Amino acid sequence: MNGIIELKGVSKTFRDFWLRPTVKAVDGLDLTVNEGEIFGLLGPNGSGKSTTIKMILGLLRPGEGEVRLFGLPPSDPAARKRLGFLPELSYLHPFLTARETLLYHAGLCGLDTKTARSRANELLEMTELVHAADRQVGGFSKGMARRVALASSIIGKPGLLILDEPTSGLDPVSTDEVKTLVKTLAKGGMTILMTSHLLGDAQDVCDRFMILNKGRSVAEGRVDAIGSSLQEYFLSKIGERRDFKVAPFLAQ
Amino acid sequence: MKSFLAIVLLELRRLWRSRSILVLLAACVGWMLAMPHLVKSDGTVEGARQIYVHFSLGGAFALTCIALASSGASVLSREREMRTLSLALTRPVKRFTLVFARIAALVASGAAVLAVCALVLFFNERDAGPCAHVLHPEMESLAEEAKRMYDYYMADPETPPEIKKAKKSVVMRILRQGALDHYQSIGTNDTAVWRFDSSALAPGAPLAVRLRFTNDFDMREDVRGDFSFGPWRGAISNITQAIVRVPLHHEEGGNPAAGAKPKDELVFTNNGATSLMLRPRKDIVLLAGADSFGSNLFRAWLELVSMLASLVAFAVFLGSGLGRSVAVFTCVAFMFVAVVSGDVIEQYPDQFETDRVDRIGLAITRAVEFASRPVNSLRPLSALSSGECVEKEEAALVVAMDAVLIPVVFAFLAAFILSRKED
Known part of the structure; x- marks a missing residue:
């Protein structure tokens, strides 16, 4: 094992209160993300992307197999020190200001006060939030909250950034800004693992990808080697498409 | 951090x-x-x-x-x-x-x-x-008294069989609770003596006795008596059932700090017309002046x-x-x-x-x-x-x-x- 993220034979089965298995969310997954690349974890809803990410983050324990982050178990603080995470929704404390949110996350990363303040100022400028730095984030728009969450995920200057649906709910301009930012961070040496439903965005940004369906890997490769749009490739690999039976409903 | x-x-x-x-x-x-x-x-x-x-x-x-x-x-x-x-x-x-x-x-x-x-x-x-340090009289421990009472009750043929059959730990717990409420009787013109560890007392600290007497029959009879604690003296005259604080005065006057360390025994003489009772573990303490409020x-x-x-x-x-x-x-x-x-x-x-x-x-x-x-x-x-x-x-x-x-x-x-x- 020598990737930044390594999963070997990882499975995860969720159980109910009586420990009876309810759903196998991930089934024998092997995954390696190498240093400096932007890796896209793609798949339809319920394919096991979020479960996989939670296992990488150490929020879930795999039922079988092994997860390694920088060669260490994800629960190891030394591994988490080099990790940044942007969740699908911007989980922010609404009573904190944007600056306080960044300083709080800087504190959790163990940064000293001087470094924390200077990085917070840099990130507020980078995300164009200087004018709103001292406003409570509870009153922010979704886009502004997203930018605060993104800034707080990189305040510790992580070696690995995990982005769960980073462009979810953003307008086209903000989406483009986020994509540019992701590419810039990767050029700076940061390894990035992202999930997205927006395959166009993934195609613009990712070097490599893996498509998950029903907890299993159904395709993996380089984005520039598929020879078609990622959307078409994705549908060809997933293979099934639901047609909602609308006519009977409309006929009533 | x-x-x-x-x-x-x-x-x-x-x-x-x-x-x-x-x-x-x-x-x-x-x-x-x-x-x-x-x-x-x-x-x-x-x-x-x-x-x-x-x-x-x-x-x-x-x-x-x-x-x-x-x-x-x-x-x-x-x-x-x-x-x-x-x-x-x-x-x-x-x-x-x-x-x-x-x-x-x-x-x-x-x-x-x-x-x-x-x-x-x-x-x-x-x-x-x-405020005042509170000293309780030195007595045998609750566990010791409960053990003594347990042995006595178990040997006594008049003890009800349900108590004899009950778990020892349960009976001991009840006896320990009972020991707290153990009454001591002081007849007319009798004296009662309680020992206190006076080594903890600072020389010169003001002393007082805080107590509550009860009476055999009447809750509201007058109580009269004298306390002595080494060279310290105090007198009581009040109605029973009230908690009273009896200040003790140094007999020789002057500065009690100079060689006036009290002895260990607090003696009470009942000068009243009726016998008195109190629970030594609950009803009598010695108060010694300490630091500020x-x-x-x-x-x-x-x-x-x-x-x-x-x-x-x-x-x-x-x-x-x-x-x-x-x-x-x-x-x-x-x-x-x-x-x-x-x-x-x-x-x-x-x-x-x-x-x-x-x-x-x-x-x-x-x-x-x-x-x-x-x-x-x-x-x-x-x-x-x-x-x-x-x-x-x-x-x-x-x-x-x-x-x-x-x-x-x-x-x-x-x-x-x-x-x-x-x-």
Whole structure:
């Protein structure tokens, strides 16, 4: 094992209160993300992307197999020190200001006060939030909250950034800004693992990808080697498409 | 340490910006200021002071406990619902720090609120006299007396068979309780002697005896008698059933510090017309002057804050594994049972005479009473209000146990639950 993220034979089965298995969310997954690349974890809803990410983050324990982050178990603080995470929704404390949110996350990363303040100022400028730095984030728009969450995920200057649906709910301009930012961070040496439903965005940004369906890997490769749009490739690999039976409903 | 401070600051900001700490502070200070106008005293200055000190700070403490225990029970569960806990768990922070910092922040806010209340009390009662060390008579231990009584009852053919068949531990517990209420009789013109460890007394400290007599038949007969304690003397003349404080005066006058260390024996001569009774373990103590009301108030505040720390730690521990509403309800229910458990146990001591359901209920009550001992004693309040000294050693022990050991244990348990609980 020598990737930044390594999963070997990882499975995860969720159980109910009586420990009876309810759903196998991930089934024998092997995954390696190498240093400096932007890796896209793609798949339809319920394919096991979020479960996989939670296992990488150490929020879930795999039922079988092994997860390694920088060669260490994800629960190891030394591994988490080099990790940044942007969740699908911007989980922010609404009573904190944007600056306080960044300083709080800087504190959790163990940064000293001087470094924390200077990085917070840099990130507020980078995300164009200087004018709103001292406003409570509870009153922010979704886009502004997203930018605060993104800034707080990189305040510790992580070696690995995990982005769960980073462009979810953003307008086209903000989406483009986020994509540019992701590419810039990767050029700076940061390894990035992202999930997205927006395959166009993934195609613009990712070097490599893996498509998950029903907890299993159904395709993996380089984005520039598929020879078609990622959307078409994705549908060809997933293979099934639901047609909602609308006519009977409309006929009533 | 930086992550610890970051979480403490986060919690303090939450309490401040939600205005909950301000509301609590206003409620507590309002209660402290309104108390003198709300309660009736027994008509004496000392009685009024006792009631004011006990119920003003006691009320503020109860309000603080309820508010911060509820807040503690919901602090982790709320963060789990908001998903901010998951985000914090991806940071290089130990779970213990995540929990312990929150306990520290809540306790710090509670300590600040109680400090303001203590200041209000201090300014209202700044002319209160010094507190007093309390010395109890030296007697055989409760366990020794209970053992002696047990052997006696088991050998006695008149002892009812249900007592002989009952579990030894149950009978011993009842006998220990009975030993506390063991009466001593003092006939007319008789003398009673109680031994005290006078080595703890500082030379020159003012001395007094505090006691309560009862009478064989009449609750309201006049009591007369003389006390002597080495060169110290005192006289009593009052109606029975009242708690009285008899100051002792140095017989030779002048400075009692010079070679006037009292002997160990307190002697009482009953000069009244009727015989008297008292429970030596409960009804008679020697009071020796100690330090100022302010110092005593500081030690009582320390003990109250420590008790609050234990309670908050328990609440946070509940919140680590339970949902918000269940954790808050469990915590408040536990507090309620803890408060009433002492009275319930005292009311129903004869466990072997009750039916099965009562026995189970009593067992649960005893368990809660035992588990909540660090926080269900209102000893600092009762000591402060009755002018007794909250001893330094006692305060240090309470701080070590309630403010350090118990919160650390609960924080470790909560951290373990967080590590087992999957998102």
